[in-house]
Amino acid sequence: MSLVNAELFKVRTTSLWWIMGIILLPLYAASLLVNWANSSAGAPPPDAGVSDTQSQAIEAALEPINVATNLYTSGQFFGILIVLLLSAIIVTSEFFHLTATTTFLTTPRRESVILAKFGAAIVIGLAVWLITTVLNLIFVPPIMSNLDLGSQLGEPAVWRAIGLNALAFVLWGVLGVGAGVLIRSQIAATLILAITYVIGSAAVTLIFFLLSEYVAEWISNLQVLVPTSASQLMISGTDLPGSPPRWVGAVVLVGYAIVTGFLGTWLTKRRDIS
């Protein structure tokens, strides 16, 4: 526990955390506005040329409960990006600033250090989740009443989505630490993670759309294997038509977290620190 404390102390005593905070707040505001706009757009007309499954999906997404889960988890996309980068930097900065020597001299059992970093990443993930969730609980009810849908806070599905959202933040934090161990260069790690996360998820959606259109429909079910799709799926309010069940998303993310976690620990134990 004192090691997790030490790791959090490291984050607190540099300017990194408030820089990330300053980046996060406008991005959060933007995602909340976009979610609001999407929810008030309404269903497409019946002759808009969308397939049955797609229109079912859109209709389902416009049910009050799904609008609510979507809005109450606003900020997930960018919040997780920040958590992912912070968690990776917890590891890469040790090499970037040559502090790895001090760290491993203080705690020669390297698996303890990596475990502590996972712990710190989980705390950071929960902190960012808490911030976005508190903001959502403040700003979303007025938006919901503006949409004439009521706050929906009595619905268990909303709270379940908020809870699963926390799980997503935690799992991405763990993924970030694993990625930081695998890509030790700070600049490479932040660039690769940010680019794959932001552009990659859009590109993957497009690739899977094309594959399922022109090759075989079932391929679209594999999209859940992409971490960003998996966390999206996990927090959706009800099971949407045409998507795998929610728990699949959770299982996929947990799987990635475990694999990067073990691989990261194993690599760190083997490496020479010089």
Place this chain on the structure above:
Amino acid sequence: MSAPGTDEIVVDHLTKQYKKLRAVDDLSFRVRSGRVTGFLGPNGAGKTTTLRMLLGLVTPTAGTATFGNQKYVDLPDPVREVGAVLEASSAHRGRTGRNHLRMICRAAGLPDTRADETLEMVGLTPAANRKFKGYSLGMKQRLGIAAAMLGDPKVLILDEPANGLDPEGIRWMRDLLKALAGQGRTVLVSSHLLGEMQLLADDVVIVAAGKLIRQGPVAEVLGDMSGGVQVRVRTPQVPELTAALSELDATVTPSEDGSLVVHGVEAAAIGHAAFTARVELHELATERGDLEQVFLQLTAGKAGIR
């Protein structure tokens, strides 16, 4: 021989093979407590690699480097057993000196007050809240020593600690390390600054090209290698003195500046011989060999870039 305590450093047939380079080659030596041991060798001799293997940062290809018979990773409380200063620039640029030390305290389970105590000890209190990037090289070295002393360890290991220190700083460190050894601690200092080592070290371990060249008390290593002491004599009557000294079985070598270098007899005997031979002396001085000459002799041809 009784089993060594954890305050004795035991390096036993230690080898590190990188792809093409054998950085450390079957190296064995021991470092005793209560003394300052200088770990000497030309650049690239494998000093840093040896220290990093001793501290569990680099895995040896073969052999062991232990404290007593325990590896660094197996020490129950490493920060209270061993303190190490490996590189001066190993702190986050944006973190203050005090927070750097507190970070270690938290990870090691030491009270935060130790940070302020060691800052005081190394004279960094005025710069405690300054960020690391604003530190001079000398201040970084002092912060490294403060970090090593947090757990009040029995063993202190320093890699080139004099780098970047000004003369006053070097003197400060020499006094500190001697005092720490005087308290019974084990102090191992790697360096290539030989003049400094001659003033500081009680024992030396000399390596070159990853191999042990010589180990022992400084005086012994110097004595063996320079053929004992020599005496420098200056006189206007060179032939008379040479004749007088040849009766004493002394070897007399004229040197370039006109003085004579005498081996095999002590200054008092030379003075007496001169007096009885009524030879006038202008200078009579005992010269001990210096570590630099010995070192260059020992490592000749073995240094170089590998």
